[in-house]
Amino acid sequence: MNAVELARAIPKAELHIHIEGSLEPELIFALAQRNGVQLAYPGVEALRAAYAFTDLQSFLDIYYAGASVLLTEQDFHDMAWAYFQRAKADNVIHAELFFDPQTHTARGVDTGVVIRGLASARERAQSELGISSALILCFLRHLSEEDAFATLEAALPYREHFIGVGLDSSEVGHPPEKFARVFARCRELGLHVVAHAGEEGPPEYMWQAIDLLKVQRIDHGVAALQDPLLMAELAHTRLPLTVCPLSNLKLCVVDDLRDHPLKKMLDAGLCVTINSDDPAYFGGYMNENWAQTVQALQMDRDDVVAIARNSFEASFISDQRRAECLAELRRVASA
Ligand code: HPA
Numbered sequence: 640m641n642a643v644e645l646a647r648a649i650p651k652a653e654l655h656i657h658i659e660g661s662l663e664p665e666l667i668f669a670l671a672q673r674n675g676v677q678l679a680y681p682g683v684e685a686l687r688a689a690y691a692f693t694d695l696q697s698f699l700d701i702y703y704a705g706a707s708v709l710l711t712e713q714d715f716h717d718m719a720w721a722y723f724q725r726a727k728a729d730n731v732i733h734a735e736l737f738f739d740p741q742t743h744t745a746r747g748v749d750t751g752v753v754i755r756g757l758a759s760a761r762e763r764a765q766s767e768l769g770i771s772s773a774l775i776l777c778f779l780r781h782l783s784e785e786d787a788f789a790t791l792e793a794a795l796p797y798r799e800h801f802i803g804v805g806l807d808s809s810e811v812g813h814p815p816e817k818f819a820r821v822f823a824r825c826r827e828l829g830l831h832v833v834a835h836a837g838e839e840g841p842p843e844y845m846w847q848a849i850d851l852l853k854v855q856r857i858d859h860g861v862a863a864l865q866d867p868l869l870m871a872e873l874a875h876t877r878l879p880l881t882v883c884p885l886s887n888l889k890l891c892v893v894d895d896l897r898d899h900p901l902k903k904m905l906d907a908g909l910c911v912t913i914n915s916d917d918p919a920y921f922g923g924y925m926n927e928n929w930a931q932t933v934q935a936l937q938m939d940r941d942d943v944v945a946i947a948r949n950s951f952e953a954s955f956i957s958d959q960r961r962a963e964c965l966a967e968l969r970r971v972a973s974a
Pocket residue numbers: 657660695702807808809810835838886916917
């Protein structure tokens with residue numbers, strides 16, 4: 640097996656997937672019809688043709704429009720179940736899913752509807768596919784911290800269904816410091832904390848995520864390369880970064896996959912992982928991200944194994960499940 644074949648075959652954890660970003664155009668139209676929702680596009684092809692993004696905001700506008708078809712518990716279940724089946728085909732054996740309650744509560748959909756629908760898909764993925772998973776509630780950073788507090792409050796009756804919180808949506812102009820108090824509260828509640836930083840924003844936002852939000856992982860973090868002190872810190876602490884190469888390409892964070900910083904970050908000793916972010920919008924699920932990145936950056940089999948191992952080390956799974964995943968990884972890597 641060469642490095643690209645190994646990248647496809649190796650068991651892996653996905654740690655940066657917005658479940659609303661796994662909604663394929665076909666399912667968007669099927670749900671629109673089921674729920675009587677009117678879309679601004681005449682059909683699947685027209686919608687797909689609109690997926691030509693110039694930056695994060697141009698994507699977010701379409702992503703929030705796509706999510707408008709989600710109304711019932713069954714809708715959330717169907718979306719997540721479709722993702723888990725796709726993940727299984729890519730040898731994902733553990734997944735930590737982001738979801739955005741505010742995208743749905745703003746349309747009158749109750750937080751409980753969102754969480755119950757996702758939770759039942761998770762249970763099904765465990766029993767029918769053997770995929771372990773968890774949910775991470777994300778606050779939309781373009782909204783206020785007060786809004787984030789209200790979102791947390793509304794989700795607390797379902798506390799057993801999510802393991803942590805994150806921070807997503809429009810980065811520039813909405814630094815992590817804006818959410819310092821709500822993240823402190825989440826830490827007090829025993830929730831894991833992560834945040835998007837250094838996708839379009841500067842290294843300063845990554846420092847804020849570390850120092851003020853006290854995150855356990857940074858989502859994206861590709862801006863780290865602009866700051867040698869930050870690189871040294873990340874190498875020293877091994878704070879994981881959930882990198883999303885095809886997302887960075889589609890949102891013009893990099894112009895060419897061959898210029899992607901992932902390999903430099905790996906070689907500098909950072910705990911980097913490969914993830915799909917919003918696969919229905921960015922042209923590829925896990926194995927497309929892995930295969931294209933390994934190919935473009937000419938990574939070898941050792942790099943592939945190191946990144947897969949990082950994905951389990953960076954995950955919020957039990958020690959027992961982590962040991963199982965690492966054993967499975969060793970089995971495939973040595974076959
Ligand atoms: O890549 C992303 N960045 C920020 N917010 C998001 N929400 C969905 N995907 C993203």
